[in-house]
Amino acid sequence: MSALREAGIKTVDFVAHSMGGTTITYYLESQPDETKVPKVEKFVSIGTPFAWAGTAAASENNVLEQNKVDLPTNLSVYGIIGNVGDESDGTVPYADAHFAKRLFANYQEAIITGDKAAHSKLRNNDKVDEIILRFLTN
Numbered sequence: 001m002s003a004l005r006e007a008g009i010k011t012v013d014f015v016a017h018s019m020g021g022t023t024i025t026y027y028l029e030s031q032p033d034e035t036k037v038p039k040v041e042k043f044v045s046i047g048t049p050f051a052w053a054g055t056a057a058a059s060e061n062n063v064l065e066q067n068k069v070d071l072p073t074n075l076s077v078y079g080i081i082g083n084v085g086d087e088s089d090g091t092v093p094y095a096d097a098h099f100a101k102r103l104f105a106n107y108q109e110a111i112i113t114g115d116k117a118a119h120s121k122l123r124n125n126d127k128v129d130e131i132i133l134r135f136l137t138n
Contacts (some may be wrong), residue, residue, distance in 0.1 A: 001037035013042040013136050017123050018092070021048025022064065025103065028075065029067040040072070044132050046080045047089050047119050050103060051096035068103045078135045079109035080128055082117035091119035 004012065016024045024043060050064060081097040082089030089097075094111070101107050116125040 001032065005035075005037050009038050011041050012038040013044075014040060015044040015046070015132055015136075016048065017046040018048060018119065021045035022050065025050065025064050025071070028072060029064065029070040031070050031072075040075060042076045042078070042136055044078045044080065044135060045097075045100060046128060047082055047092050047097060047122050048079065048100065049092045049096040050099040062099075064103055065099075071104060073105045075104065075106060076135075077104040077107045078131070079107065080112060080122065080131060081109055082112050082119060082122050084117050085113075089117060089119040089122065 001012075014024045021043075024045070025048075028040060028043070051062060077100065079097060079100045081094055082092075083094060084090050087094045098109065100109070110131050112122060112125060112127060116122065116127075122128055
């Protein structure tokens, strides 16, 4: 990120799948100095288990929730959640992905159903691509 800033890039957007979204959230909570790294303006999470502790009910053990006060309040976040018919994408329960609503001040989400709503298929889903494009270009 510092190399991007040194190259003159002042803002970035992140799109992350699964634990990549958790990793990005952890990074955002570290409050990097925006004079040394680009400012993150938008973040799309796809099938991310934000509850981290294994269940949304276990939030007292959730590292991300413990540090949510350090998240940028002006960040726009869009969560994309799969539902294969059992309130999960086959890997991440809806409650764990929806937990992002407790972390981010400016959060919206879409629930994807159907043939390509499974965790590993969300990355290759045309509807997901459309949502990401619309969010990042608006």
